[in-house]
Each structure stands twice: as structure tokens, then as C-alpha cells.
Amino acid sequence: MATVEILSAGAARTVTGSAHHVRFDEARVLLDCGLFQGGSALQRRNRQPFPFEPGALDAVVVSHGHLDHVGRLPLLVRQGYDGPIFATAATRKIAEVILHDAAGLQQEDYRRALRRARRAGREDEVEEPLYDEHDVARTLARFRPLAMDRASQVAPGVRALLRPAGHVLGSATVELEGGGTRLTFSGDLGNRESPLQAPAELPRECDVVLVETTYAERNHRSRAATEEEFQKILRSSLARGGNVLIPTFALERSQAVLYELRRLMTSGALPQVPVYLDSPMATRLTHVYENGDNEFRPEVQALLDAGSDPFAPPGLEFTVDTEASKAINDVTGGAIILAGSGMMTGGRILHHLKHNLWREEASVVVVGYQASGTLGRSLVGGAQRVHIFGEEIRVRARIHTIGGFSAHADHDDLRTWLAGTGDAEVFLVHGEPEVMDAFAVELRADGRVVTSPELDRPYQR
Ligand SMILES: [Zn+2]
Structure with a gap:
């Protein structure tokens, strides 16, 4: 197996800001580019530079349209990314609604903060919005549709295969194959009992798997x-x-x-x-x-x-x-x-x-x-x-x-999906630290090699 380097720029020991930089030999692919949401400490992270050079990326592949998976794309484009953004056609349509709304809210917040700051004579302390409608339009123009279940080349020597994830309309798991290594990213996996979406398709055996752990500690009500x-x-x-x-x-x-x-x-x-x-x-x-x-x-x-x-x-x-x-x-x-x-x-x-x-x-x-x-x-x-x-x-x-309306996989859904990956090395992402740590213990007991990556730190495999 050739080396692959994984660097999480979000959803590492937290549930938000999904973004994982994967380097196969010379090709660089970013999986998701989500916004950090939640308290002010998390939101501040949106203003920190990416731990990689946006202009050096060969491709971005997006799992689905939730803001915590697409919300930093306009920032990436603003900072020099001018390559393709691959996603399903439905994810592109959802991202259009979500990103325009996000830009509008940022403008509103900015104007409100500015009005308040003017009265206090502190206009220069108000931070500019992260991005505007123009950045969103440039981002949307970079989207390229990928059909489900059909592998396509997304970067030099790297092929991507999307499979239904059963989470929201258009949601996909992403399998990347490059330099003899197969890496699978779960994105967000759906609840097998979703009233709308069919259950996630099972992945193939692979070398490395990045799996979300939002509800790895519980099972949903039927x-x-x-x-x-x-x-x-x-x-x-x-x-x-x-x-x-x-x-x-x-x-x-x-x-x-x-x-x-x-x-x-x-x-x-x-x-x-x-x-x-x-x-x-x-x-x-x-x-x-x-x-x-x-x-x-x-x-x-x-x-x-x-x-x-x-x-x-x-x-x-x-x-x-x-x-x-x-x-x-x-x-x-x-x-x-x-x-x-x-x-x-x-x-x-x-x-x-x-x-x-x-x-x-x-x-x-x-x-x-x-x-x-x-x-x-x-x-x-x-x-x-x-x-x-x-x-x-x-x-x-x-x-x-009513607790049962979850769009996320529960513990049993995650175990079922992970079983498909064979004995791949597991990277736990998109979860609370305590939940991840408990899940890691369980997986290790089954003989899996498990890592919970830290934010902005590269791991070679
Ligand atoms: Zn989601």
C-alpha cells in the first residue's frame, strides 16, 4: 500500500466543520469544506487559515449539502481554489440554497454589529463577513455533477465513487482510490429507518475509512x-x-x-x-x-x-x-x-x-x-x-x-456500515470526544486499528 496522508481541517474531535485533506502521492483532494457551527470558540475557527494551500488542491469532493459540510467552500474559493467541486446534482441544488442563506445571514449580522459599533464609536472592531453573494456565485460555478455508483477520475491518478448515504437528499459516501490505496469517507450516514431515504449502501473493503460518530453511543427509537x-x-x-x-x-x-x-x-x-x-x-x-x-x-x-x-x-x-x-x-x-x-x-x-x-x-x-x-x-x-x-x-x-426523528445513523447503523469496510484502519470523525473514545474502545476490542485525528495534524498511512 502506497502512503496516503490525512489531515483533518474540521470535524476532528468535534461534530462540526467537516473538512478532510487527503494526499495521495502528488494528488491533493479535499473531502467536504464545512462551516464550524456552535459557540463562539468554534465559530472563530472559521477565520483561521486552512492548514493547507487552497490553490494547491486538485479537487474537492462534497458528501452532502448541510452547512457544516459545505459552508466554508466560498472561503476556499476566495482564498484561491479554482478547481472542480464534485458532488451529486441534488447536493449542488441544496448547497445553492444553503450557501445563499449563509451569505445573507452573515451580511445581516455584519450590518447589525456595525450599527451597534457606530453608536459606540468602534466601527473598526467589527469583523467583515466571511464571504458574500459574489463568492457564493463563484463557488457554485465550480460544481461538477457526479452520478452515484459510477467511478470517475477527479484528480490525477485518483478516482472517486459516490454511493447513497441515506442521510438527506443527494447525500453520498465517498470512496477515493489512488496510488493503490482505497480510502472511504462516510460523510453523514442516515438512519436506516428514515421515512424518506433508503438506507445507506454498504461500502467495499478498503484500506482506510473515515467514519462519522455523531450518535455512535446510542440506538434510536424505532x-x-x-x-x-x-x-x-x-x-x-x-x-x-x-x-x-x-x-x-x-x-x-x-x-x-x-x-x-x-x-x-x-x-x-x-x-x-x-x-x-x-x-x-x-x-x-x-x-x-x-x-x-x-x-x-x-x-x-x-x-x-x-x-x-x-x-x-x-x-x-x-x-x-x-x-x-x-x-x-x-x-x-x-x-x-x-x-x-x-x-x-x-x-x-x-x-x-x-x-x-x-x-x-x-x-x-x-x-x-x-x-x-x-x-x-x-x-x-x-x-x-x-x-x-x-x-x-x-x-x-x-x-x-419526540426523539426518534433523527437523520443520522445510530450505533447499530454505524456498525453495520463499518463491517463492509473489512479490516480497514478506522479514523473516527464528526463526533463528541467522549462518544468517539467509547466507540474506539469497542472497535479495538474487535481488532480494528483506530485513530481519532486531532485538528490540523497530518497522519500518514
Ligand atoms: Zn449532515
Whole structure:
């Protein structure tokens, strides 16, 4: 086996900022180029230079469109990368929505910080946005589509093979082969019981594998139990007459919840009430999903093929402009409202929380992970009073949490997928350190050689 060098510039001993630099002899390939998200210490890392020369890369291959996998691409282009960015066609479409949104948010934050700094006479202390719309446009122009299950040359002497990862629309695992070494990168692997995506295809045997470990320490609740719980909570919430708020992430979770609502409403298990998708980004992404091409579970694909929309419950309304969004404030009961952000840290969901949390007939149904320090975590933790836009709100609505809606592989999914890689040396990435360390112990007990790479440190194999 020839040498290969792996250098993680993100998602090393953390779950965010996925970016792995792989060097085969002379060819240099970057796998993902994601944004660090989370607290300010993590966000600062986005401003640190890449631990490699962007202009010296031969190719970038992207596993899927989540911001923590594509969000630093415009920075890479801004810093001199002018080669191809390989990804599935669906990932390119998702990245377009996600990157434009990211550039817009950065501009907004920048202008707000600037206004504040002017009043304090400290304009020169405000940091410029990481990138702008122009950088995003230049980045999107570099994308080259790669079909699933067909190997193509991506760099001198290096071939790439994408396989469905079952995580979000367009998501892929990436197999690179160069100089006699085969390296497989999991990207993010899906939950085998995803309502929308078929399970990940198993990898071939390889020499080195980089595998995500987001939920390596747990197994998810079954889909049947999750659907049962979702239906029960929605029925009882609607019966109480109030609005039902569902804070959602724009990519995948919104579409999965819309799909479940459609299924329950068309089968008569739930009454057909108005459903608002109050998020311009989730609306755009739902339209990308509606045009998905043979990438869903057969029952989802069958609906698309028959000309019906799997992501449209009967009373669905997309509210894109702010006037339409504000008009929902007049609806005091009987509607289901999906809005971001998923952890209730910003976005339109805050307006809906302000108008509904104090009503005892209202409900909030939490379907995603809530990090500590977020409003979502406070509500799930039973807070009696919260502050929204500087106003104190008494929490009288019922707060429900449904844990089973994960788009990520659980422990058993990861073990099944890893088994396909034979006795490849394992690099654990994209996880919390404690979770990785426990998983490493388990894999070593099976005789695997395991490394949890440190950020910005090269490893030769
Ligand atoms: Zn992801």
C-alpha cells in the first residue's frame, strides 16, 4: 500500500466543520469544506487559515449539502481554489440554497454589529463577513455533477465513487482510490429507518475509512414507535384547540415532518387542518425535494411518479414574504406551524412562540436536537418563563419532545456500515470526544486499528 496522508481541517474531535485533506502521492483532494457551527470558540475557527494551500488542491469532493459540510467552500474559493467541486446534482441544488442563506445571514449580522459599533464609536472592531453573494456565485460555478455508483477520475491518478448515504437528499459516501490505496469517507450516514431515504449502501473493503460518530453511543427509537407517538401528540394537541408549533431545521426535518403530516391526514388519522411552512429556506428546499430524482424510498418515489406531492399535506401553505408570515399571528387555534430555527435561537419561530407560548391550549412539538444554552433546551427542560425579543413570556403551552426523528445513523447503523469496510484502519470523525473514545474502545476490542485525528495534524498511512 502506497502512503496516503490525512489531515483533518474540521470535524476532528468535534461534530462540526467537516473538512478532510487527503494526499495521495502528488494528488491533493479535499473531502467536504464545512462551516464550524456552535459557540463562539468554534465559530472563530472559521477565520483561521486552512492548514493547507487552497490553490494547491486538485479537487474537492462534497458528501452532502448541510452547512457544516459545505459552508466554508466560498472561503476556499476566495482564498484561491479554482478547481472542480464534485458532488451529486441534488447536493449542488441544496448547497445553492444553503450557501445563499449563509451569505445573507452573515451580511445581516455584519450590518447589525456595525450599527451597534457606530453608536459606540468602534466601527473598526467589527469583523467583515466571511464571504458574500459574489463568492457564493463563484463557488457554485465550480460544481461538477457526479452520478452515484459510477467511478470517475477527479484528480490525477485518483478516482472517486459516490454511493447513497441515506442521510438527506443527494447525500453520498465517498470512496477515493489512488496510488493503490482505497480510502472511504462516510460523510453523514442516515438512519436506516428514515421515512424518506433508503438506507445507506454498504461500502467495499478498503484500506482506510473515515467514519462519522455523531450518535455512535446510542440506538434510536424505532420508526413505528416514533410515528405512533407523533400521531398521539398531534391528535391530543389539536383536540385542545390551540396552535401546534413545530420548530424545524430547514433541510430534511421539515420535509420528513411534512411527509408524516400528509400521511396521517390523508389516511384520516389526523384532522385536515391548515399547515404553514413559515420559512423561505425550508420552502426552497422542499421544492428541491419535490424534484428529487429516484433517490427516495420506493413509497415516496411512487407518489412523485404518480404526480402527487409527498411533502404537501392537504392544507399546506408556504409563507415566504414577511407579511404572510405576520398574518399567521392572527390564527389563534387549530393550525400546525412549522418554522425555523430548529433550536429556537432565531428566525420566525420566535414570533410564533411569543404569540402562542402563553396560551394554555397551544402546544410545541420538538422534533430535533436542542443544544444546551438554547431557548429550545430551556423549554424542553421545563422553563416556566422565557424571554423573547426582550419580553417576558409565561410558558403555559404544552411542550412535547419526540426523539426518534433523527437523520443520522445510530450505533447499530454505524456498525453495520463499518463491517463492509473489512479490516480497514478506522479514523473516527464528526463526533463528541467522549462518544468517539467509547466507540474506539469497542472497535479495538474487535481488532480494528483506530485513530481519532486531532485538528490540523497530518497522519500518514
Ligand atoms: Zn449532515
